[in-house]
Amino acid sequence: MHLTSVLVIGATVIALLVLAVYVIAVRTPEGKLDHVGGMRLVLWLGAIFPTVVLTALLLWALPAMRPLPHQSGDLRIQVQGEQFWWRLRYEDGNGPGVISANEVRVPVGRTVVFDVTATDVVHSFWIPGLGGKMDMIPGRINRLVVKADKPGIFRGVCAEFCGLSHALMAFDVIAMEPSAFDAWLASARGVPARADGRGAELFSANGCGACHTVKGTPHTAMIGPDLTRLGERRSLAAGTLPPTLESTAAFIRNASRFKPGARMPAYSAMPIEDATEIARWLRSADGEAGR
Amino acid sequence: MNRDPLKWHERLRVSLWTLIVPPAVWAGHFLFSYLWASISCAKVGSFARFPTLFVAGTVVALAIILVSGWIAWKQQRMTGDPPPHESGTQIDRLRFIAKSTLLLAGLSFVAVLFSALPVAFLSDCR
Known part of the structure; x- marks a missing residue:
């Protein structure tokens, strides 16, 4: 089930439980609960219940954090963080790399390997809708593997303070159907017609x-x-x-x-x-x- | 009152030092986890390089916490006056620190498990 639904439903249920316990506590006459009973209540509701819930959530969430596998033939996109923009280079092994900036296009359903680095200061590459954030460190290449499972537009941001315009360092990620992506990449490899003037x-x-x-x-x-x-x-x-x-x-x-x-x-x-x-x-x- | 002779764990001295054994083991295990993962990644270049070492370290940590918690459990059940145990007497002091140690042992046990669990799921150094 979707993470958000699970969290919202879970939070609602727990809030209702807390309210119920509150109502019961107010209505129960004083002295009804002895020391041992009270301690038992604290043990079960205060320690065992949250431990079980947290363990279940951890076991459920951890597999989702597993890094995606990738192969040598996968599309590679090198991203360099600069103050305050993104330098891109697409490598799909079918010709020279395609250089671009500030807007990432990825094919839906295919594994995409981002090799991220920086030239000036530390930046961080983050597309919340597609994967975790990855630091871009000068002199080092970090790898982030993502796979878009539906077409659409995702927003990406720089997630590590990098200077005055850090908050203005963003980009769009356009997840396209694979055939449209291939056509786009082929045309980006060429030279666009441009009116002289x-x-x-x-x-x-x-x-x-x-x-x-x-x-x-x-x-x-x-x-x-x-x-x-x-x-x-x-x-x-x-x-x-x-x-x-x-x-x-x-x-x-x-x-x-x-x-x-x-x-x-x-x-x-x-x-x-x-x-x-x-x-x-x-x-x-x-x-x-x-x- | 006619008491049985004290058992070994009841004769152990209880102090603030024994109180911090479980959280100290938790901290040690936490450090151990990070060192294990980073040394495997940096020096060997692959993630689960010495899983046996990691499992052994985790088992040792859990065992120390369990023993510490068991001793605390026994000590906080030693005969004394009725609750609350808040007077300045020897037995109240013992039961208070033992109870705190027991609670900390429970917390530390869960915490060590939680910091060890990701190793079972994560597969590389990224």
Whole structure:
């Protein structure tokens, strides 16, 4: 049975029992219970009953904590925690790894191995709907194995305080049907079609390519998040802003207004029209320009 | 009052030191569990490397707690005045500390079991 139902029903039953004992205690005339009877009551209700309940809960819950088995052919996703975003690399053994950021896609019903680490400070990778949290420690690779059993969108967060924008370091996990996932991964391996234009020129002219990669352009820097498929993500700036043209433009001009402590410099002198052009160009790759 | 000669466990001196035997064993077993798991994982690289050692350590811990609890059980039943045992007499002192030791032994027994149980279910070092 579902953990939540068991806990809710259990808590209700115990609360009712406590109330019943309370009512009985108030109604019973004084002196009815002698010392031995009272001690016996404390022993059974206060010690033996909770011990049995807790033991049963422990025995029931422990098997669920067993780490999932995995094999060498399973999909591997390397995740690196950075202040304050997630660097991703998908490896399924069928070609070069696919680099992405801030949004994880997993196939339903298949085992997925997350190899997590960090580059700056300790972060922690946590998708409450899919598995326990796993610390991301610089210089060390920790492994978390999950398996989504139904399609849907799960929220993931950083679960270890990592700096000013720790609370703004989140991501979505999209559990997709395996065939849809395979199609997505194959297309992510390629170079998306993107309209050339003023946005591309502005992106180069403002030096954005010094930190960001946009596949299919000369920009291949790895300091900031890969922006190749920015347009398909459900959020902007690692779960912080809505995926709109306006918020993208605003973020470009002053990232640390939305994410205090972010490494990206402010471009306050950049006209809003230019920022919007860059945003439009970045978001155009998924065919939903101007969303 | 005509009493039988005291048995060996009734002749044992009861003190705050005997009181903390069960929780101290619990603490020792707790430390032992962590050391066992981390040394197996770090040095040998696999989880249940010496399960016999762990089972033996757990059995020893449970046995010490059981003996301590049994002695306390016997001592707190020694003849004396009726409850509550709260006077400053020798027998009240004995029965009070023995009863506390017994309760602590019960708690420690369950606690040692609870900290040993995960080993039966977990299978690797992750």
